[in-house]
Amino acid sequence: MKTADPELMRAINRFLVLDTIRRHGAIARVEIGERTDLSATTVSAITASLLDDGLITVQHEGDIRSQTLRGRPRVMLALNPEAAWVVGAKLAANRIVFVATNFQGDVLANLTLPVRVDRLPTEVIVDLVEDGVRRCVRDAGLGLNQINTIALSLPGIIEHGTGKVLSSGVLRDADVSLHAAIASRLGIATIVESDANAITMAEHWFGQARDLDDFVLVAIEETLGLGVMHGGQLFRGARGLSLTLGDMIMGAGGDNAIKLADLASERAIVNGSHDDPGMAEAMQLGQGMVQVRRAIEAGDEALRTAAARAGAALGIAMANLVALFAPHRVIVVGSTLALGEHLLAPLRQAFANAIPAPLAQLAEIVIDEADDKTWARGAAAVALGELYGSPWGTTGPARRAAQ
Amino acid sequence: MKTADPELMRAINRFLVLDTIRRHGAIARVEIGERTDLSATTVSAITASLLDDGLITVQHEGDIRSQTLRGRPRVMLALNPEAAWVVGAKLAANRIVFVATNFQGDVLANLTLPVRVDRLPTEVIVDLVEDGVRRCVRDAGLGLNQINTIALSLPGIIEHGTGKVLSSGVLRDADVSLHAAIASRLGIATIVESDANAITMAEHWFGQARDLDDFVLVAIEETLGLGVMHGGQLFRGARGLSLTLGDMIMGAGGDNAIKLADLASERAIVNGSHDDPGMAEAMQLGQGMVQVRRAIEAGDEALRTAAARAGAALGIAMANLVALFAPHRVIVVGSTLALGEHLLAPLRQAFANAIPAPLAQLAEIVIDEADDKTWARGAAAVALGELYGSPWGTTGPARRAAQ
DNA sequence: CCGATTTAAATCGGGATACAAATTAACTGG
DNA sequence: CCAGTTAATTTGTATCCCGATTTAAATCGG
Numbered sequence: 001m002k003t004a005d006p007e008l009m010r011a012i013n014r015f016l017v018l019d020t021i022r023r024h025g026a027i028a029r030v031e032i033g034e035r036t037d038l039s040a041t042t043v044s045a046i047t048a049s050l051l052d053d054g055l056i057t058v059q060h061e062g063d064i065r066s067q068t069l070r071g072r073p074r075v076m077l078a079l080n081p082e083a084a085w086v087v088g089a090k091l092a093a094n095r096i097v098f099v100a101t102n103f104q105g106d107v108l109a110n111l112t113l114p115v116r117v118d119r120l121p122t123e124v125i126v127d128l129v130e131d132g133v134r135r136c137v138r139d140a141g142l143g144l145n146q147i148n149t150i151a152l153s154l155p156g157i158i159e160h161g162t163g164k165v166l167s168s169g170v171l172r173d174a175d176v177s178l179h180a181a182i183a184s185r186l187g188i189a190t191i192v193e194s195d196a197n198a199i200t201m202a203e204h205w206f207g208q209a210r211d212l213d214d215f216v217l218v219a220i221e222e223t224l225g226l227g228v229m230h231g232g233q234l235f236r237g238a239r240g241l242s243l244t245l246g247d248m249i250m251g252a253g254g255d256n257a258i259k260l261a262d263l264a265s266e267r268a269i270v271n272g273s274h275d276d277p278g279m280a281e282a283m284q285l286g287q288g289m290v291q292v293r294r295a296i297e298a299g300d301e302a303l304r305t306a307a308a309r310a311g312a313a314l315g316i317a318m319a320n321l322v323a324l325f326a327p328h329r330v331i332v333v334g335s336t337l338a339l340g341e342h343l344l345a346p347l348r349q350a351f352a353n354a355i356p357a358p359l360a361q362l363a364e365i366v367i368d369e370a371d372d373k374t375w376a377r378g379a380a381a382v383a384l385g386e387l388y389g390s391p392w393g394t395t396g397p398a399r400r401a402a403q
Numbered sequence: 404m405k406t407a408d409p410e411l412m413r414a415i416n417r418f419l420v421l422d423t424i425r426r427h428g429a430i431a432r433v434e435i436g437e438r439t440d441l442s443a444t445t446v447s448a449i450t451a452s453l454l455d456d457g458l459i460t461v462q463h464e465g466d467i468r469s470q471t472l473r474g475r476p477r478v479m480l481a482l483n484p485e486a487a488w489v490v491g492a493k494l495a496a497n498r499i500v501f502v503a504t505n506f507q508g509d510v511l512a513n514l515t516l517p518v519r520v521d522r523l524p525t526e527v528i529v530d531l532v533e534d535g536v537r538r539c540v541r542d543a544g545l546g547l548n549q550i551n552t553i554a555l556s557l558p559g560i561i562e563h564g565t566g567k568v569l570s571s572g573v574l575r576d577a578d579v580s581l582h583a584a585i586a587s588r589l590g591i592a593t594i595v596e597s598d599a600n601a602i603t604m605a606e607h608w609f610g611q612a613r614d615l616d617d618f619v620l621v622a623i624e625e626t627l628g629l630g631v632m633h634g635g636q637l638f639r640g641a642r643g644l645s646l647t648l649g650d651m652i653m654g655a656g657g658d659n660a661i662k663l664a665d666l667a668s669e670r671a672i673v674n675g676s677h678d679d680p681g682m683a684e685a686m687q688l689g690q691g692m693v694q695v696r697r698a699i700e701a702g703d704e705a706l707r708t709a710a711a712r713a714g715a716a717l718g719i720a721m722a723n724l725v726a727l728f729a730p731h732r733v734i735v736v737g738s739t740l741a742l743g744e745h746l747l748a749p750l751r752q753a754f755a756n757a758i759p760a761p762l763a764q765l766a767e768i769v770i771d772e773a774d775d776k777t778w779a780r781g782a783a784a785v786a787l788g789e790l791y792g793s794p795w796g797t798t799g800p801a802r803r804a805a806q
Numbered sequence: 807c808c809g810a811t812t813t814a815a816a817t818c819g820g821g822a823t824a825c826a827a828a829t830t831a832a833c834t835g836g
Numbered sequence: 837c838c839a840g841t842t843a844a845t846t847t848g849t850a851t852c853c854c855g856a857t858t859t860a861a862a863t864c865g866g
Contacts, residue, residue: 003440004407004415005824006851012407013853030814037406039854044816071813072861157761166761174761214641226727235633237729238617238765247726247759249719251654257719257757316652316660323650324629324727326640354660356650358560358569358577362641408853409822416824433843442825447845474842475832 010046011391013038017046018055018388021079022104023210026059028074047077055083055103079104084148084387085140087133088380090195090372091125091154093118093170093222094286097372098132100140100147101380103387105205109140110373116284117170125171126181133186144186151191151383152182153198153375155223160240163192169223193382194242195375196225197234199333201385202378204229208331208368216327216363218245218318220334222266228325233390248320250313260317264310266336271306289338296342304342311343315350322355322363330363333370413449414794416441420449421458421791424482425507426613429462431477450480458486458506482507487551487790488543490536491783493598493775494528494557496521496573496625497689500775501535503543503550504783506790508608512543513776519687520573528574529584536589547589554594554786555585556601556778558626563643566595572626596785597645598778599628600637602736604788605781607632611734611771619730619766621648621721623737625669631728636793651723653716663720667713669739674709692741699745707745714746718753725766726759733766736773 002008016036021027024035033043050056059076083103090097096117099110113132117125129152137144156168163179165171171178183190200217203209209217213232219225224246228235237243246261262268266288270279282291296304318330336343344367351365405411419439424430427438436446453459462479486506493500499520502513516535520528532555540547559571566582568574574581586593603620606612612620616635622628627649631638640646649664665671669691673682685694699707721733739746747770754768 003419003824004412006412006853007824009407009409009412009823009852016406028814040815041817041855042853045852048816070811070863072815074814157759167759230638238731239729241729241762241765243729244726244759247762248723249757251659251719256654256659257753316654320651320723321727323647324724326642326644326646328641350660354652356560356570356647359644359650362644406853409824409851410853412823412852431843443844444826444846445824448823451845473834473840475844477843 008391011389013042014046014049015389015391017043018050018079021056021077022205022388026076026078028076030074032077051077053083054080056080081106084384085137085142085146086149086151086380086383086387087136087147088198088376088378088383089129089132089150089152090198090375090379091117091129091152091170092195092286092372094284095372096128096132097376098136099373099376099380100136100142101377101384103384105377105381105384107373107377108142109136110376111136111139112372114285119172122171122173122176122178122181126178126185129182130185144188147188148387149189149191149383150182150186151193151198151379152178153193153195153379153382154178155195155221155225156242157244158192158194158242160193160236160242162240163190165192166241191379191383191386193379194225194227195219195379196227196245197242198378198382199225199370199375200227200229200234200378201381202370202374203331203333203368204232205381206377207370207374208366209329212328214327215329215331216321216325217331217333218314218321220264220314220332220336222335224261224265225334226321228327230325245317248317250316260313263313264317264336269303269306269310269336269339286335289336293339293342296339307339307342308346310336311339311346312350314343315347315352316354318347318365319351319354319356322359326359327363329366331366331368333368337367337369411794414792416445417449417452418792418794420446421453421482424459424480425608425791429479429481431479433477435480454480456486457483459483484509487787488540488545488549489552489554489783489786489790490539490550491601491779491781491786492532492535492553492555493601493778493782494520494532494555494573495598495689495775497687498775499531499535500779501539502776502779502783503539503545504780504787506787508780508784508787510776510780511545512539513779514539514542515775517688522575525574525576525579525581525584529581529588532585533588547591550591551790552592552594552786553585553589554596554601554782555581556596556598556782556785557581558598558624558628559645560647561595561597561645563596563639563645565643566593568595569644594782594786594789596782597628597630598622598782599630599648600645601781601785602628602773602778603630603632603637603781604784605773605777606734606736606771607635608784609780610773610777611769612732615731617730618732618734619724619728620734620736621717621724623667623717623735623739625738627664627668628737629724631730633728648720651720653719663716666716667720667739672706672709672713672739672742689738692739696742696745699742710742710745711749713739714742714749715753717746718750718755719757721750721768722754722757722759725762729762730766732769734769734771736771740770740772 020032020035029043033040056077057080059078081102081104087100094116096113100108154168157166165176167174179192196219209215215229217227226243226245248260249257251257282288292303423435423438432446436443459480460483462481484505484507490503497519499516503511557571560569568579568581570577582595599622612618618632620630629646629648651663652660654660685691695706
């Protein structure tokens, strides 16, 4: 816990103002004051400094007259989209997705590399990331030297701050310092983050949780991820570790103990039909769940059962999460959603059965079929969040190696 | 998120100083400065104010000479034990335990009312609490008017801030405002808190986690409770809800879905032997697990199996908690520990099997056979924590109803 | 067209805070 | 009894927030 001094005070209020502008879009000083409970004096001082630093700009044009037509008109302030640029990337089993965004998180360019990352040596992955970043930056009409931060997200357990990957389904090795490798390769500050945290950030900034500072997100793809937003901050465990969901054991012990990942991951769902060559093909292309859905609707009862089993397990896991974190909302994202109601109907039912009565009204379930670009954009948002200078250690300062 | 102003700044630093004194015991100003990274000037100013408010005192006597014998001697500052008094209470199924403590949490008096709270109407419980508080306060040589806050802890889901009990195993009704009832009855500010949170506080202040700001606590008694300490603050869900563990579903859905409480609560363990009148008797007296242990050691295989099953389920649940919260330590407390290794051996083994490899080194399990007094003392610590004026909303201000 | 009105933003002055440097206090040691 | 040493306080400066006042930039109304 940090000691408070005037600098911290200013940092907090400055962040508050900047975040208010980001959330609201173009906004006048008076209104910032109303929303933040800061005095007009302070808002003026802080916005002057933000203008000075080029993080925000005045918007004269398109100046929609304020409702009240009298008096001195409000001067609208908005983020300066060109204050900085970042690259966000999502590393998944069979693809790498990049987006370049400006300071407000608008996607300027995106790029998908359809490669089986699974079995590649880490060095090669770093190569691919480097290439992807370079191309994506060029596609955005930018130069590498204009990129402030790169945020790479991938599934697994990741130590925030050091950027060490303790374990990940897409890396062959454990305890990889992806972070340092990429940072030194490109000479740009780099953040490595769990993909679940990235998409959690995306939902908070751009998606289904813009209005909420307390929610839980369940990411169902090749691996099962978990993100927890608590008081507007990503919740991290001790040492800044990201959380995991796939390792949750369903079952009371003994023989019926089974990991959630073995019930509800995409691999687990297709397990029975793995001999079908078409299915294997689709899985490699990331279209596995689309294929499964087709098969189910063509009458494949084994897959229907598998999907239902996965949905039920997820529903129970989500009920457990509600009991453990008491969030207002549980957001479900990920490619497995392509199964549609074959997954969701049993999920909802299991959730409803498993949720303790007093909590039944607390949390709503929201399904969001976010695409890959959104995930990568979430990684970008993680990077931007640090640029905004959040004064709470939740996200430590961007680690810059090299350079 | 609050806006920062000089007042908040001072509140933070003041709390920091007071907390440093509490944790360290008698300590000189210089050392406070070193530990908190505040300047000597600021420490002097804050301690002067604390002295002025009577929260701390100088210790001239017993003035152990500082190591270095030269120079002006240090003036040791310590909490003023008489700065305030609080009562902490633990409401359990078959007893109510009270402690009265001074400002530093020393227990001045304690009292156990061996009553079956289970089936009593709420009004009667409030009566009992009132009587208990009055007696305990008198036993401590205090007057009711000297008591600053009462903190009542009980199992269940409790909304911090409003003090509403959404559900509890020891109350017949749901949605009870115990809080207001007691506060108005005694005319003293009252806090209602989950018992798991209370014992979590106790471990942090007095017990096995004095050195740690990130840990998880599992309370195994008649009901199963969960406390999460995160960054030195009790983690609460949205709306300030306390967390629950007993509602965790073990099992993947369908027929083998079962609540942890139905596997590992004391009632679940003795379930098979409920017809034994001696056992029923012991359970009512809170000696159930001692009795079970005796029975196991006398050869009762059914109970041995039940205990092992409970242990295994708990071990898995704890592994899940480590995956979900990534804490440094998991502390286990509660009367079920009386089963000893009959419970713990399978617990440890299940935990070891279930914990994901990368996390295996992260969290250690600590067993703490805390007695009832410690739980009640934890409730007192919750009350004291608010008196110390923690500036972070985590624990809202003590709600005072009535007078 | 110009002054009154209205609202927004900037400026001024007061109060609180933290900190560094200088000063005072309270010892020990020879 | 004085020099040396360490602790604590005092002094002076910079920063920050805020309320009140002033300035700015519109509209309205005759």
